[in-house]
Amino acid sequence: MHPVVLTAQPASIDLGGPVVETWAYGEAVPGPLVRLPAGDRLVATVTNALPDPTSVHWHGIALRNDMDGVPGLTQKAIAAGRSMKYEFTAPDPGTYMFHSHVGTQLDRGLYAPLIVDDPAEPLVYDAEHVVVLDDWLDGTGRTPDSVLKELQAGGMDMGGMDMDGMSAGGDSPLSPLLGGDAGDVQYPYYLINGRVATAPNTVTFTPGTRLRLRIINVGSDTAFRVALGGHRLSVVHSDGFPVRPVDTDAVLIGMGERIDVLVTLADGAFPLIALAEGKNASGLEVIRTGSGAAPTADTYPRELAGQVTGALMLEAADDAFLAERRPDRTHDLVLGGSMSDYQWTINDRVYSDRKDLQVRPGEVVRLKMTNSTMMFHPMHLHGHTFQVRSATGRGPRKDTVMVLPGETITADLVADNPGQWLVHCHNVYHGEAGMMTALAYIK
Numbered sequence: 001m002h003p004v005v006l007t008a009q010p011a012s013i014d015l016g017g018p019v020v021e022t023w024a025y026g027e028a029v030p031g032p033l034v035r036l037p038a039g040d041r042l043v044a045t046v047t048n049a050l051p052d053p054t055s056v057h058w059h060g061i062a063l064r065n066d067m068d069g070v071p072g073l074t075q076k077a078i079a080a081g082r083s084m085k086y087e088f089t090a091p092d093p094g095t096y097m098f099h100s101h102v103g104t105q106l107d108r109g110l111y112a113p114l115i116v117d118d119p120a121e122p123l124v125y126d127a128e129h130v131v132v133l134d135d136w137l138d139g140t141g142r143t144p145d146s147v148l149k150e151l152q153a154g155g156m157d158m159g160g161m162d163m164d165g166m167s168a169g170g171d172s173p174l175s176p177l178l179g180g181d182a183g184d185v186q187y188p189y190y191l192i193n194g195r196v197a198t199a200p201n202t203v204t205f206t207p208g209t210r211l212r213l214r215i216i217n218v219g220s221d222t223a224f225r226v227a228l229g230g231h232r233l234s235v236v237h238s239d240g241f242p243v244r245p246v247d248t249d250a251v252l253i254g255m256g257e258r259i260d261v262l263v264t265l266a267d268g269a270f271p272l273i274a275l276a277e278g279k280n281a282s283g284l285e286v287i288r289t290g291s292g293a294a295p296t297a298d299t300y301p302r303e304l305a306g307q308v309t310g311a312l313m314l315e316a317a318d319d320a321f322l323a324e325r326r327p328d329r330t331h332d333l334v335l336g337g338s339m340s341d342y343q344w345t346i347n348d349r350v351y352s353d354r355k356d357l358q359v360r361p362g363e364v365v366r367l368k369m370t371n372s373t374m375m376f377h378p379m380h381l382h383g384h385t386f387q388v389r390s391a392t393g394r395g396p397r398k399d400t401v402m403v404l405p406g407e408t409i410t411a412d413l414v415a416d417n418p419g420q421w422l423v424h425c426h427n428v429y430h431g432e433a434g435m436m437t438a439l440a441y442i443k
C-alpha cells in the first residue's frame with residue numbers, strides 16, 4: 001500500500017522571477033512526485049481547499065473505472081472543502097502524471113508526475129530525471145477560465161479561423177512539424193519543472209552518466225520539441241510503454257504524451273531545451289556535469305534543427321506490441337471544429353450531445369480518428385493503452401496520440417477494463433469546447 005496525501009489549494013508560486021497566484025497540489029508546481037512499484041496499491045487522500053469543485057485523473061493508468069477522476073462520468077466532483085480517497089492498483093510500469101479533470105484546471109498548476117516502477121526494470125542506466133513541460137499563463141492577468149471565455153467570445157487569442165475551422169492565416173502561428181496551426185493560445189511563459197527559461201533549474205551529474213529522462217508534457221495548448229544540446233537521445237518509451245530504441249537529435253511531444261529517453265552525458269554544462277513548437281519561445285533546464293558557462297534562455301542548440309522523432313515514428317517493443325487481430329468493432333471519430341463559436345467536435349457533436357462509442361467486454365476495438373481541422377489534436381483514451389497501426393502495422397503502444405490536420409490514425413485496443421471512459425483532445429480548451437466523447441461498455 002502506497003499512501004499519498006494531496007491538497008488542491010490556492011498557492012503563490014515563484015516561477016523564477018514571476019510570482020503567480022494559482023491553484024496547485026500543496027505549495028509547489030509541479031506538485032509532489034508520486035512513485036510506486038507496478039502492482040502496488042495507491043491510496044491517495046485528496047482534500048479540496050479550492051473555492052471550486054475538483055477531481056484527480058491518473059493519466060495513462062489502466063485503473064478501475066470509479067477512480068478515473070472524471071466528474072459526471074466516473075464520480076461526483078469533490079466539492080470545495082471536501083475530501084475523497086482514490087484507491088487503485090497501478091498495473092503497468094511507466095511514466096505517467098496526475099492532474100485535475102475539472103474545467104480548465106489543468107492549465108493552472110494542478111498537475112504532478114506519477115511514476116510506476118518496474119520491479120524487474122530491463123533498462124540499464126545510472127540515474128534518472130523527471131522533466132515536466134508546461135505552458136503557463138495563470139496569474140499573469142489572465143486565468144484559464146478567462147482565456148476560454150475570450151476564445152468562445154470569438155476574440156481568438158492567437159490568429160483566427162473561419163467558420164469551417166480553416167485557418168484564416170495572417171497571425172496564426174504555423175508549424176510544419178504539426179502540419180498546421182500550432183495552438184490557439186499565446187502564453188507568456190514556458191516552464192520546465194516549474195521554472196521560466198530566464199531562471200532555469202540546474203541539475204548536476206558526473207560525466208559519462210547514463211541518464212534516463214522521463215519527459216512529460218502537461219501543457220494545455222503547446223507541443224514541445226525537446227533536445228539536449230551536444231547530445232543524441234535514445235528514445236526507449238512512449239506513454240509508459242517500451243519501444244524499439246531509436247536514436248535522434250530531438251523528440252516532439254504533444255499535450256498528455258510522455259517520452260522516455262536515455263542519454264550518456266558529456267562533460268560540461270548543457271541546455272535541455274523545450275521549444276514551444278511553432279510559438280517562438282522555449283523552456284530551459286541546465287544539465288551540468290562539469291565547468292563552463294551555463295546556457296541562457298536564448299540558446300538554440302543545433303539538435304533542435306536536426307532529426308526530430310515523434311511518437312508515430314516509433315514501434316512498440318515486442319513485450320508491448322498488440323498483434324493485429326480482426327477488430328470486432330470499428331468506431332470512426334471525425335475531429336471537427338466550428339470556429340465561429342469556438343466549438344470543437346467529434347463526429348459533429350460536442351460532449352454534452354455525444355453519442356457514446358459502445359463496446360462489449362473482450363472485443364478488439366478499432367478507433368479511426370480523422371482530423372478535418374487545421375490544428376493537431378492529441379487524442380487521449382482513459383483506462384486503456386491502444387496500439388497505433390502505422391503503415392507497417394506496427395506503431396507504438398500509447399494512450400495519447402497526436403492526429404495532425406488531414407491525417408487518419410488507426411488505433412486498436414482490447415476492451416478489457418469495463419466502465420465509462422473518456423476519449424478526448426488533450427488540448428484543454430478543445431476538450432472544454434466540446435471535443436470529448438465516451439467509450440462506453442455495454443453488456
Ligand SMILES: [Cu+2]
Nearest residue numbers: 377425427430
Ligand atoms: Cu484538439
